[in-house]
Amino acid sequence: MVLVTGGTGLVGSHLLLHLIENGENVRAIYRNRDHIQKTKSLFELYKKGGLFEKINWLEADILDVPSLEIAFIGIEYVYHAAALISFDPKDENALRKTNIEGTANMVNFSLAKEVKKFCFVSSIAALGDLAPHETYITEETDWNPEKPHSDYAISKYGAEMEVWRALQEGLDIIILNPGVILGPIPKTKIFEHGSSELYIKVKNGLSFYTLGSTGFIVIKDVVRIAFELMKSDIKNERFTLIADNVVFRDVLNTIAEALKVKKPGIHAKPMFMNFLWIADWTFSTLFFQKRTITKATAKASYSKNLYSNEKIKTALGTVFLDVHQYIKEVSKL
Template identity: 65%
Template sequence: MVLVTGGTGLVGAHLLIHLLEKGENVRALYRNLDNTHKTKALFSLYKKEALYDSIQWIQGDILDIPTLENAFQGIEQVYHCAAMISFDPKEEDLVRKINIEGTANIVNFCLSKNVKKLCHVSSIAALGDLPEHESIITEETEWNPEKPHSDYAISKYGAEMEIWRGLQEGLEVVVVNPGVIIGPGFWNQGSGELFTKVKNGLAFYTKGLTGFVAISDVVSIMHQLMKSPIHGERFTLISQNIIFQDFLYSIADALKVKRPKYHATPLMMNILSKLDWVASNVFGQKRQLSKASARSSYTTDLYSNEKIKNALNITFIDVHNYIKEITNL
C-alpha cells in the first residue's frame, strides 16, 4: 500500500487521482475532515468521482507521532507532499517546524517500518545559488548560506537534509524540486491565487523570471520515479522558464479578461513590501507581500530540466497551453 501525506493540497490531491488511475492501493492523511472536501471536489472536476471512494483516509498529522504510527501500518511506499507554504516572517517558526520536523518524522517512520521507497516533494526554492560565472541553476548548484533566502526556502532545504539523512541510514529516496506548479481546483492558494487575482482585475505585473510546471507532469514524474530503480537523486521539475509578465498575460488571455497594465518595478515592490510590514505590525494584518516575496517577484532565475528529461525520456507540457486547458475545465 502507498501512503500520501498532504492529500488535501494541490500536489497530493492530483497525485491521488493519478495513483488510483494506475491501480495503486492508496492511504492518505488528513488533518481536518473538511479539507478532504477540496480533494473530493477535484475528483468531481475531473469526473473521477468513482475513484474517490477507493482512498483509505486516515486522520493524522506529520507532527503527531501516535497518528503516524497508525498511518504507516502496512505501507510500502510513501509520497511526502505535506508542507506549509508561507512567506510571512511571523510564521517562520511554524513553517520550519512543519517542513523540517515533519519531514524528519516521516523519514524516521519510513526507516522504522521498513518502507521500500520515499518520494519527497521539495521546491526549486531549495536548489542552490548561482556563482557569478554560471547562468543556469541545476541539481548540482550549491546552496550558499550567506545569500538571502526566504524562511520557506530555508525550511525546504532543511527538509531535504532530513531526506538525505534517511538515505545515509539505508532508505531509498527520490526528491523532486518543482517550479511554480500550475493546476486547477485550488484557486485560493498558491499559484491558483494568481488566476483569481487576474480574473478580478490585477493591474500590475513584474518582470521576474522563474520556472513553471503543470501539475499533471509533476505527479506523473513522481510515480514514474517511484516505479523506477532510480534512488538517491533529486530532479528539477520545470517545463519552461517564463517571465511573470508573460505568465500573467497568458492567464488573462485564457480567461478573456484585461491583461495587467502596469509594470511594478523593483523599487515599487520594495516600497509596497515596507507598507505591508507597517500594516501588519500596526494593524495586525496578515502579511501579503514580505521582503522575500518582493525580491522573488523581480529575480531572474533560469532552471535546467535536462536531468529529468534524460532520466525518464519525457516531454513536458507547454505551460501556456496548459493554462488554456485548465481555465476551460
C-alpha cells in the first residue's frame, strides 16, 4: 500500500488521482475531514469522481506520532507532500515545526516500518545559491547560509536534511524540487497557494507585473515524474523539476488571455516592490492583519533565477508540458 501526505493539497490530490489511475492501493491522511471535499472537487473537475471512493482516508497528523503509528500499518511506499507554505515571518516557528519536525517523523516511521522507498516533495526554494561564476541553479549548487533565505526556504532545506539523514540510516529516498506549480483553474477556490493565487489575482484585476523570472512546471508533470521515479530503480537522488524558466509578466499575460480579462499593465520595479512590502508590514503591524507581501516575496518577484532541468531529462528522458499551452487548456475546464 502507498501512503500519501498532503492529500488535500494541490500536489497531494493530483498524486492520489495519478496513483489510483495507475492501479495503486492508496491511503491518504487528513487532519480536517472538511478539507477532503477539496480533493473530491478536484477529482470531479477532471470528471474522475468515481475514483475518489478508492482512497483509504485516515485521520492523522505528521506532528502526532500515535496517529502515524496507525497510518503506517501495511505501508510499503510513501509520498510526503504535506507542508506549510507561508512567507510571513510570523509563521517561522510553525514552518519549522511542520516542515522539519513533521518530515523527521515521516522518515523515522519509514525507517521503523521498513518502507521500500520514500519520495519527498521539496521546493526549488531549498536549492543552493549561485556563485559568481555560475549561471544555472542545479541540484549540486551549494546552499550558502550567509545569504538571506525566507523562513519557508530554510524550513524546506531543513526538511531535506532530515531525508538525507534517513538515507544514511538505510532508507531509499527520492527528493523532488519543483518550481512554481501550475494547476487547474477551478471555478471555485479549491487551493489557497501557488497558481490558484495567480489565477485569482489576475481575474480580480491585477494591475502590476514584474520582470523577474523563476522556474515553472505543470502539476501533471510533477506527479507523473514522482510516480516514474518511485517505480524506477533510481534512488537516493534529488531532482529539480521545472519545465522552463519564465518571466512573471509572461505568465500573468497568458493567464489574463486565458481568462479573457485585462492584462497587468504597470511595471512594478524593484524599488516599488520594496516600498510595497514595507507598507504592508506597517499596515499588518498596526492593524494585526496577515501579511500579503513580504520582503522575501517582493525580492522573489524581481529576481531573475535560472534553474536547470537537465538531470531529470537525462534520468527519465522527460518531455515537459508547455506551461503557456497548459494555462490555455485548463481555462476551458
